[in-house]
Amino acid sequence: MKLLATLLTAAFLAAPALPTFAQQHGNAPAEKPAAAPAKPAAPAKPDLAQGESKFTAVCVACHGAGGNSGIPANPRLSQQHPEYIVKQLQEFRAGKRKSAVMQPFASQLSDDDMRNIAAYVGSSQAKPGFARDKELVSMGEKIYRGGIADRQIAACAGCHSPNGSGIPAQYPRLSGQHADYTAAQLTAFRDGARVNSVQMTQVAAKLNDREIRAVADYIAGLR
Template structure:
């Protein structure tokens, strides 16, 4: 737990420093993003993330990571290749200004999902998700921790599995990789479903 706390503090420092973007300017260049993420950032496809209200610092970091190759995804790497840092800041500001839609959690997964999200699993060293992503899933934008509430369960599950398998490695101080590797597949499935129905 001490190692996790240190990792979280390090990640706070690594995210700071991005300038605020211009949401109006971001809206003007967001057309290409709409095909996968929806015009307002609420993707209708469960395999593509909802980026509305995700967190400006987090969105900007992901765009920068796709551009640098730190985060691998052929589609996104192609999309950001020609974007300037200012354009990425503007897109982050625009999508963060949008309101996230909320889905529903599967009834048979709520109990376990809620337990993992709110209390973690002390036996295996899994911390509560809400420690970084907040009780209602609204995240902590200043720290770069994304808002998860209402996110597609399929997308959350796929990202946790990628962290678990070291196929996604752009998490600051390996925080998400360390956590996901301690989670069972059943916990990942349940918490992903719970997050889909989580809202303010």
Template structure:
């Protein structure tokens, strides 16, 4: 083999070594990635801890507890963290003694695991129960209330309530009772983890809250 041939051979070996090193590094990084969800672990937590209120698959049986099936995983993780007392001795952004206990017992990784599991489940559809208020609820959802500065709900949560990961939750098919309770909590200050929603809720009447919450339940 001449000198040029030897040089090319050395170069090929070097390139292969670099590629192998990069591949091994990537595999190691993926294996060590703490944010990668473990769905099996998430299912175990859901079954053992969450099922009594939210259902084993995230489809709760009544409006006292939200449906979590199909909800954006990033949103669920944020809410779990907001149930914890905040740094510096500050109170939780969402005041709920029951959820505070559960959330505080979960590691950040297990929050990711259980959120990913619920997000992967299929939500059961809901329906509006009050035909008389559907036009009002639909109007608020699609157009807001212009004279009070209430934006259309669909602008953030989507025309069919699918939401946007991280930023805005999926509301399609959610229990009307739960949606109304959360809007009221934004009104009275017991839920403080979303300033725009606090301002919007303050501009809605109780009847408007009930109407839009019932409309949300029927979205699909």
């Protein structure tokens, strides 16, 4: 008897579990689908007041009230596309764009600071700039609008628009920018001192000093 009981117990334990009545007739509660992964929180909407406050504390000495720099070597930032400003500040902070002046300042800024500053200067009205050399302006206009076909130099207007307003989130606004600053950046791209745009490096590599000055002077008068 003990042997029979042992065999019956072993057989019961080894048998597969039978479905319940509810499972057989489709009344079992459905399994809950796996929860979708949580979406990352969207960045906070830029705060213009905070942007103005931080800009005044950190940036205004070099870039002027509202981003209208009066120093030819320092860029005008007013009405610049915010996405472009954020990108440049992040690249200064990361060391991708080199500047002994800008890197320490950018390192002090959080991502929210950068977005706030960019929104503030982007909403500030830009003061008009002026071209200075009539002879250079004529050459600069030809290059800016039509490029130099026989040297495979693309027209600047193709990316930065005919009036220099650029394309938000893609190409920066150039109109009214200081000629000295624009010329310095084109030279830096050409000579390898600035390397955070492959496209600009390829274009600037084909320009000589006079052509760079001409394009920069023409851009200063765009509006």
